[in-house]
Each structure stands twice: as C-alpha cells, then as structure tokens.
Amino acid sequence: MMKLYYSKQSRATRPRWVMEELGLEYEIVPMNLQAGDQRKPEFKELNPLGQIPVLQDHERVICESGAICLYLADRYRPGTMAPALDQRGDYYRFCFYVYNTLEHQLIEIFLHTRFLPEDQRKPERVAQAKELLQARLQIIADHLATREFIADGRFTTADVLVGSALDWAHMQGLLGGFPSLVGYVEKLKKRPAYQRAHETEVAHS
Amino acid sequence: MKLFFAPQTRAVSSRWALEELAVPHELVQLKFPEELVHPELRAANPLGQVPTLVDGDQVVTESSAIALYLADRFPAAGLAPAQDRRHEYYQWAFFVGAAMEPHLLEYFLQTVRFSEAERDSARAASAKEKFERVLQIVNHHLADRQYLLGDQFSMVDVILGSLLGWASMLKLLDGFEHVGAYYKRIYSRPAFQKAAA
Numbered sequence: 241m242m243k244l245y246y247s248k249q250s251r252a253t254r255p256r257w258v259m260e261e262l263g264l265e266y267e268i269v270p271m272n273l274q275a276g277d278q279r280k281p282e283f284k285e286l287n288p289l290g291q292i293p294v295l296q297d298h299e300r301v302i303c304e305s306g307a308i309c310l311y312l313a314d315r316y317r318p319g320t321m322a323p324a325l326d327q328r329g330d331y332y333r334f335c336f337y338v339y340n341t342l343e344h345q346l347i348e349i350f351l352h353t354r355f356l357p358e359d360q361r362k363p364e365r366v367a368q369a370k371e372l373l374q375a376r377l378q379i380i381a382d383h384l385a386t387r388e389f390i391a392d393g394r395f396t397t398a399d400v401l402v403g404s405a406l407d408w409a410h411m412q413g414l415l416g417g418f419p420s421l422v423g424y425v426e427k428l429k430k431r432p433a434y435q436r437a438h439e440t441e442v443a444h445s
Numbered sequence: 446m447k448l449f450f451a452p453q454t455r456a457v458s459s460r461w462a463l464e465e466l467a468v469p470h471e472l473v474q475l476k477f478p479e480e481l482v483h484p485e486l487r488a489a490n491p492l493g494q495v496p497t498l499v500d501g502d503q504v505v506t507e508s509s510a511i512a513l514y515l516a517d518r519f520p521a522a523g524l525a526p527a528q529d530r531r532h533e534y535y536q537w538a539f540f541v542g543a544a545m546e547p548h549l550l551e552y553f554l555q556t557v558r559f560s561e562a563e564r565d566s567a568r569a570a571s572a573k574e575k576f577e578r579v580l581q582i583v584n585h586h587l588a589d590r591q592y593l594l595g596d597q598f599s600m601v602d603v604i605l606g607s608l609l610g611w612a613s614m615l616k617l618l619d620g621f622e623h624v625g626a627y628y629k630r631i632y633s634r635p636a637f638q639k640a641a642a
Binding site: 302335 | 491492500503505506509510513517518520532533535536539540542543544579582
C-alpha cells in the first residue's frame, strides 16, 4: 500500500486530498515535526531536504507536494483528475503558479506575522508582500470569472493545489477583497474528499 | 505560437524548449524589465511576466509550466516520460522552482540587482549556503547519470539547465563536479545555443 509521510495543517493534505478524490487506499505515516521526525536519518534517506510530504508508492519515492499530486493524477485512474495530455495549458500553468508565484507572498506574510519570534518580524516585508499578493490573486479571480474550475471545464488536481493555497490565504485573512475566491474555496471544501482529507486527523501528527 | 521573451531571463528556458521541439514560433523580444508593459503581453498576462506563451487561445505562464506543456503538446520528440512513469519528472520540475530558485534569486538580488546601499551581506551569505546545500543533492544525483532521468534527455533538463545557466553566471557551480559536467553536456546542445544566442 502507498505510504504518505504526513503532518496535519501542512502541504501534505494536498496529496491526501487527491488520493481521497481518486478513492485510493493509503497508509498515513504521521510525522511529528516539533519532535524533529523530519530530521531523522531514515527520513532523510527518503528526502534529503527533510521536508514532508513524501509519498512511497512501492519502489517509487516522490517528494514535493505538487509533484506528488500530478504524479497520482497521471498514475491512477488517468483522466479522472487531469486533462488529456494535449490540453494542459491552464492545468500546468496554475499548478506551478501556486508554488512559484503565489505562495512566496503567502509564506512571507506567514513568517512575519505568525511564525518568526516577534523581534524578528519585519512589518515592511508584510506590507510589500500583501501588495504583490493582490495582483497575484487577481490573476486567479480573473481566470475564474468565466470558469467554474481552473482547467478543462471540470474539477482537476489544479483545483486541489489552487484551492489549498487559497484556503491557507483565507485562514490568514488575506482574501478580503476577493469574495469570488472565497466562494470558490467554500465550494471546494464541501467536497467529501476534501473533508475526509482534512477532518479525519491522525493521532500524534 | 507566440513567446514573449527577454534575453537572460527565465524566458530562455521556454525558447530552449521550443527549439528542442523544433516548433515554429514567433518571438516577441522585449527588454527586461522596462518593456514588460507591452500591451499585447499585458492583455495575455496582466503581471507582465516573461516568459508568457500564447498558443491560439491558450495562455501559459510560469517557465516550468510552459516547458511541460510543450513537451506534452508535441509528444513525438519524446521529451516527457509515459504518463504512468512521471514521478521523477514532476519531482524535478517542482524541485527546481521550490527548492533551488528562491535561494538563487535572493543571492542575485543581494549581490547584483540591488544598489550597494540596499544589499544585505548576511542575507547573501545565507542564500549562498542554502543554494549550495541543495545543489549538493543535485550533484549527488548526477554522479551516475547523464541526465536527470538517467540516460535520456528530457524536458526537466531544460528546466534545471536554465537555472544552472543563471547560477553559473553568478559563479555558484564551482566545486560541484557532476553538476559542472552535466552543465557542459546540455549547453552544447544546438537548441540551447540557439535559444541563448
């Protein structure tokens, strides 16, 4: 059975959501990040960066949450969660947009408002990140103004990735000017697979 | 097919991908950053980013996305693995953007782009250290492989190779033997030579 090295409230919920959508059986390996499970040598054998999630699918080991999601969508029940290979413009565009353009600002804001010790937080970096974030959220809002989902006219893995990033932005109170994006996130959160991936938390993770 | 392009930016990757696939295309050459206000680019992508690819009514942004899109759009060239064997392919595509590029960008900002008064040497040093730590993982991976996926060149080599070109200009590849050999191997490809010309 596939194993997902997992911690709740992390990017590990993204591949878990995809696996739930696909109806796959998997085992959760709970990782206690506070206790430093991710720095143990046996975990670094799987991912030298010491980051979750990691998926073990028989002899295959895959790191990077976005990569795991795209892999699962192509490997299992192909076509269910991903467009045909020659129709992947919006799909790839927004999957990478989440990681390489949108989330840099979300991380910067999170670090300097919540994560870092108070004396290391820089309000000017938060202000700058929030300004950049507006234009970057607007791109998604414009794209969804004429579409119900990100790609292919239906729910795909791109919605899992965009929806998860927006869900996080919403939790940080950053979707204030974008009611349509709040509506999109709320719609995705009603999906049974989302709820199974998020509500059934795992002890000690 | 139209590519909004500027030399010595992430757009080199997309041009390289098009050249590898020998896809006829129109190149809209812009000066970075002052010409990114080009109206046709702004209409396709209001963030005014290069690269931006327009293929009929499909707009694709993000250099890694453009590379993967093109590999799948023109499958005859064989630059993407079969659909059920894409674990390493996707992993490297995300790894370059998520684990490598942020440190390289920070180092570039703190040593080249910012004015001397704005530069923070502690942030530059920390970015260099983090980049080298990640590059060591790549170096180890390439010790017994010609390309990221093994014996065969694929589109993720375009994605990594473009980033290594940038790192090389910043003199960050010294001492990484296998990365250096790999870099020479892929930079001798005619498609790259044409894209970077």
